[in-house]
Amino acid sequence: MATSASGTTKAVVEAIEHARKHRALTVAITATPDSPVTQVADHALFVDLPNLERSPGIRTYQASLLGMLLTALRLAETRTPACPADRLREELTGLAYAVEATARAVRDRCRRVPGAPLQKHQTLISLRSPRPVCSPHG
Numbered sequence: 481m482a483t484s485a486s487g488t489t490k491a492v493v494e495a496i497e498h499a500r501k502h503r504a505l506t507v508a509i510t511a512t513p514d515s516p517v518t519q520v521a522d523h524a525l526f527v528d529l530p531n532l533e534r535s536p537g538i539r540t541y542q543a544s545l546l547g548m549l550l551t552a553l554r555l556a557e558t559r560t561p562a563c564p565a566d567r568l569r570e571e572l573t574g575l576a577y578a579v580e581a582t583a584r585a586v587r588d589r590c591r592r593v594p595g596a597p598l599q600k601h602q603t604l605i606s607l608r609s610p611r612p613v614c615s616p617h618g
Contacts, residue, residue: 481507481548485529485540487515496520509547511540525551546572 482499484492487510496506497520508521511529518524527543549572557565 481509481551482517482521483509483544483548484515484517485511485527485543487512487517489517492517493520507551509544509551511543 506521507523508517527547
């Protein structure tokens with residue numbers, strides 16, 4: 481299983497080619513149909529990446545991770561009758577609400593960070609507190 485949102489990452493294409501040379505079944509996870517990774521992989525899984533705020537690498541990583549989680553869940557579901565697939569899918573869906581709530585809770589504080597002096601070790605977001613916070617003071 482290989483992932484490249486653009487579908488053009490040379491190292492990913494090479495990794496798929498290498499795996500195929502060794503007779504491995506390959507699956508590309510990408511947001512770009514008809515890309516180099518889909519052309520060299522045996523199968524492709526497409527992940528829709530809506531055009532939202534810029535966040536280089538973050539959305540693509542999250543989409544790829546979600547694609548891999550759902551693939552693993554489906555494989556487990558087909559091989560293990562007792563797999564709690566529906567419950568796990570609901571849990572994954574619920575994470576979207578938690579992420580959105582966290583983003584809303586820290587948005588204003590995070591906007592103040594660029595003007596604050598940086599310290600060597602600075603905590604911007606703390607997930608340990610019941611309510612995640614973004615602090616310019618670490």
